[in-house]
Amino acid sequence: MKKRTALPLLLAGLLVAGGSQAADPYAKFKELFKPLPAIAPIPADNPQTEAKVELGKMLYFDARLSGDGTIACATCHNPALGFTDRIPRAIGHGAARGPRNSPTTLNAAFLTSQFWDGRAPTLEAQALGPLQANIEHNITLDKAIAVLKGFPEYQKRFAEVFGGKDPVTPDNLAKAIAAFERTLITPNSPFDRYLAGDESAISTQQKKGMKSFVEKGCVGCHNGPNFTDGNFYAIKVPGSTDEGRYTVTKKESDKHAFRTQTLRNVALTYPYFNNGSVWKLDEAVKIMGKEMLKTDLSKDEVDDLVAFLHGLTGEMPKFTIPALP
Amino acid sequence: MKKRTALPLLLAGLLVAGGSQAADPYAKFKELFKPLPAIAPIPADNPQTEAKVELGKMLYFDARLSGDGTIACATCHNPALGFTDRIPRAIGHGAARGPRNSPTTLNAAFLTSQFWDGRAPTLEAQALGPLQANIEHNITLDKAIAVLKGFPEYQKRFAEVFGGKDPVTPDNLAKAIAAFERTLITPNSPFDRYLAGDESAISTQQKKGMKSFVEKGCVGCHNGPNFTDGNFYAIKVPGSTDEGRYTVTKKESDKHAFRTQTLRNVALTYPYFNNGSVWKLDEAVKIMGKEMLKTDLSKDEVDDLVAFLHGLTGEMPKFTIPALP
Numbered sequence: 001m002k003k004r005t006a007l008p009l010l011l012a013g014l015l016v017a018g019g020s021q022a023a024d025p026y027a028k029f030k031e032l033f034k035p036l037p038a039i040a041p042i043p044a045d046n047p048q049t050e051a052k053v054e055l056g057k058m059l060y061f062d063a064r065l066s067g068d069g070t071i072a073c074a075t076c077h078n079p080a081l082g083f084t085d086r087i088p089r090a091i092g093h094g095a096a097r098g099p100r101n102s103p104t105t106l107n108a109a110f111l112t113s114q115f116w117d118g119r120a121p122t123l124e125a126q127a128l129g130p131l132q133a134n135i136e137h138n139i140t141l142d143k144a145i146a147v148l149k150g151f152p153e154y155q156k157r158f159a160e161v162f163g164g165k166d167p168v169t170p171d172n173l174a175k176a177i178a179a180f181e182r183t184l185i186t187p188n189s190p191f192d193r194y195l196a197g198d199e200s201a202i203s204t205q206q207k208k209g210m211k212s213f214v215e216k217g218c219v220g221c222h223n224g225p226n227f228t229d230g231n232f233y234a235i236k237v238p239g240s241t242d243e244g245r246y247t248v249t250k251k252e253s254d255k256h257a258f259r260t261q262t263l264r265n266v267a268l269t270y271p272y273f274n275n276g277s278v279w280k281l282d283e284a285v286k287i288m289g290k291e292m293l294k295t296d297l298s299k300d301e302v303d304d305l306v307a308f309l310h311g312l313t314g315e316m317p318k319f320t321i322p323a324l325p
Numbered sequence: 326m327k328k329r330t331a332l333p334l335l336l337a338g339l340l341v342a343g344g345s346q347a348a349d350p351y352a353k354f355k356e357l358f359k360p361l362p363a364i365a366p367i368p369a370d371n372p373q374t375e376a377k378v379e380l381g382k383m384l385y386f387d388a389r390l391s392g393d394g395t396i397a398c399a400t401c402h403n404p405a406l407g408f409t410d411r412i413p414r415a416i417g418h419g420a421a422r423g424p425r426n427s428p429t430t431l432n433a434a435f436l437t438s439q440f441w442d443g444r445a446p447t448l449e450a451q452a453l454g455p456l457q458a459n460i461e462h463n464i465t466l467d468k469a470i471a472v473l474k475g476f477p478e479y480q481k482r483f484a485e486v487f488g489g490k491d492p493v494t495p496d497n498l499a500k501a502i503a504a505f506e507r508t509l510i511t512p513n514s515p516f517d518r519y520l521a522g523d524e525s526a527i528s529t530q531q532k533k534g535m536k537s538f539v540e541k542g543c544v545g546c547h548n549g550p551n552f553t554d555g556n557f558y559a560i561k562v563p564g565s566t567d568e569g570r571y572t573v574t575k576k577e578s579d580k581h582a583f584r585t586q587t588l589r590n591v592a593l594t595y596p597y598f599n600n601g602s603v604w605k606l607d608e609a610v611k612i613m614g615k616e617m618l619k620t621d622l623s624k625d626e627v628d629d630l631v632a633f634l635h636g637l638t639g640e641m642p643k644f645t646i647p648a649l650p
Binding site: 062063074078086094095268316322 | 388
C-alpha cells in the first residue's frame with residue numbers, strides 16, 4: 001500500500017507551476033487534469049477487430065454462460081444502469097448476495113488492475129473470474145465452453161475471429177469479452193470539453209468544485225485521465241469489515257485497502273463504496289473527506305465537489321442489443 | 326374451449342377456393358396466409374407517442390421495479406434472447422422458479438389475450454401482473470410507484486407524457502410499458518416477403534412445409550397474421566400437469582387448455598410449450614402433430630415444417646438501451 005504522505009509535496013509543486021492564474025483563477029487547477037482518451041489502450045496480444053468486438057458483445061449479453069441460464073455479464077454490469085446493477089452488493093446465482101458492489105464496466109479498460117482488490121491484472125484475466133464464482137455466474141469453464149460449442153453460430157464466429165483448430169477456448173472467450181469492454185469508454189464529458197478549451201462546458205460552481213478537488217487533496221489519489229492512480233488505500237466505510245486487498249496479498253498493510261475508484265460517471269454508478277452502503281454522492285464525498293483526507297468538508301465545498309463530479313459523466317457507448325443464437 | 330371438429334370443413338372450403346394451382350402448386354396454400362402488419366393495433370385509450378414509447382422502454386428495462394432491484398421486464402423477456410429467457414420456466418425474485426415458460430414479448434401486441442392462460446385481455450392489463458407476483462418482480466404497486474416518484478426524471482417524463490396532477494400511477498406505468506411493447510413487432514420475415522410476391526424469399530422446402538402446415542391441419546389454430554386464432558385448447562406436453570385456463574375460468578372444459586401460441590419467431594423462442602420442456606423445434610412439431618392433430622408426421626414432413634417455421638423469423642426491433650436515472 002502506497003503512503004499518502006507524498007501528496008502535499010506533489011500538490012505544492014503542481015500549484016506553483018501554473019502561470020495564468022491572474023487571467024483565470026481556475027487555470028492552474030485545470031492544468032492538473034487530463035481528458036479521457038477516445039480510444040482505450042489495446043494490448044499487443046489482443047488486437048481489436050470489429051468482429052471480435054461484436055462477438056464479445058454477444059458473450060457479454062449471453063445469460064447461457066451461467067449455471068441456470070439467467071446471469072450474463074450485463075446482468076450486474078447493466079448498460080441501462082451505468083453498467084452497474086445499482087444495488088449495494090451484487091446478487092448472483094440462486095439469489096446469493098456477493099460481498100461487494102458491482103463496479104462499472106465503463107472505462108475499466110483504463111484501469112491498471114481489475115476488481116475492487118485488484119486481483120486481476122487485465123480485462124482478459126478479469127472476465128473468467130465471475131463466470132466461475134458460485135455466487136455469480138456459477139458455471140465451470142468446461143461447461144461454458146460446452147455451451148458455446150453447442151451453437152454453430154458461436155463456433156463460426158470464434159473461428160472467424162481467432163482462427164486455429166479449436167478456437168472456442170476460455171482464453172478466446174476472455175479476449176472477446178475484453179475487446180468489447182475496451183469499447184465501453186465515455187469520452188467527451190462536460191469536464192473533458194472544458195479541458196479541451198470550451199470554458200462554458202462546465203459551470204462556475206463546477207470550476208469551484210475542481211479547485212476544491214485539488215486543494216482538499218482528492219486529486220492526490222484520483223488523478224490521471226480516469227481519475228485513479230491505480231494504487232490501494234485502506235478505507236473505512238459504513239458497515240464494511242471487508243479486508244480488501246489483504247485477501248489477495250496477505251500483507252498486513254493491505255488490510256481494508258481497495259484500489260482508488262475511477263470517478264468517471266460517478267453520478268451514474270451509485271450506490272458507493274465496496275459494500276454499496278452509501279446512496280448519495282454528497283454523503284460519499286463527505287465520508288471521503290473525513291476518512292481519507294481527515295477534513296470536514298463544508299456544505300458548500302461538498303456541493304461544489306458534487307457539481308464537479310457530475311461533470312465527469314461522459315458520452316455513453318451506443319450499440320444495439322445483440323441477437324443471440 | 327373451442328372444438329376442433331370444424332377444422333376439416335374449413336380447410337376443404339379454403340382449398341377449393343384457390344384458382345392458380347395449375348401454374349403454381351403452392352398458390353392455393355399461400356392464399357390462406359396473411360402477412361404481419363408493420364404496425365400493431367393501437368387502442369383508443371392509449372395512443373402511441375414517441376415520448377410514451379421511450380418512457381415505456383425505460384420502464385421495461387428498469388430493474389428497480391422489483392423487490393431486490395434486479396428484475397426488469399427485460400430480464401425474462403430479454404431482447405438478446407428473442408424477448409424470452411431461453412430457460413424452461415422463468416426464474417424470478419429470490420431465484421424462485423415460476424410454473425411456466427416466459428412467452429416472448431415480440432408481437433404480443435397482436436394477441437387477443439395475454440399470458441399462457443389468457444387471463445389479461447390487454448398489454449396494459451398484463452404489465453402489472455408480473456410486477457406484483459412474488460416469484461417474479463415481487464414488488465407492490467405502491468412500492469413501484471414510490472420508486473418511480475423517487476426519480477425527478479421519471480416524474481418529469483410521466484408528466485410530459487400523461488399530464489395531470491399526479492401522473493405517476495400504476496395505470497400510466499402500464500400504459501407506457503404497453504406502448505413500448507407495441508413497437509416490438511417483427512414484420513418482413515422471409516415468409517412475409519413471399520406473401521408479398523417475392524417467390525424466392527423462401528425455399529422450395531419451405532413451400533412444401535407451408536403445404537404440410539395446411540394439409541396436416543396446423544393452420545386450423547395457427548392462422549391469421551400472428552399465426553394464432555386466439556382460442557384455447559387442451560394440450561398434453563411432456564411433464565406438464567398445469568391446469569392452464571381452468572385456473573382462470575374454473576370451467577372443466579378449460580382444464581389443461583392454453584391459448585394457441587404465435588409461431589412468429591418460433592425459431593428464436595425455444596424452449597417450447599407451457600413448461601418449456603422441449604428444446605428442439607422438430608420435436609415440438611412432432612408432439613403437436615401427435616397430440617393436437619392425431620397424426621404421426623414423417624421425418625420429411627417435420628423437416629419441411631421446421632424449415633417453413635424458420636421462415637417466420639422477422640426483422641427484430643432495433644433500439645438503443647435506455648440510460649436510466
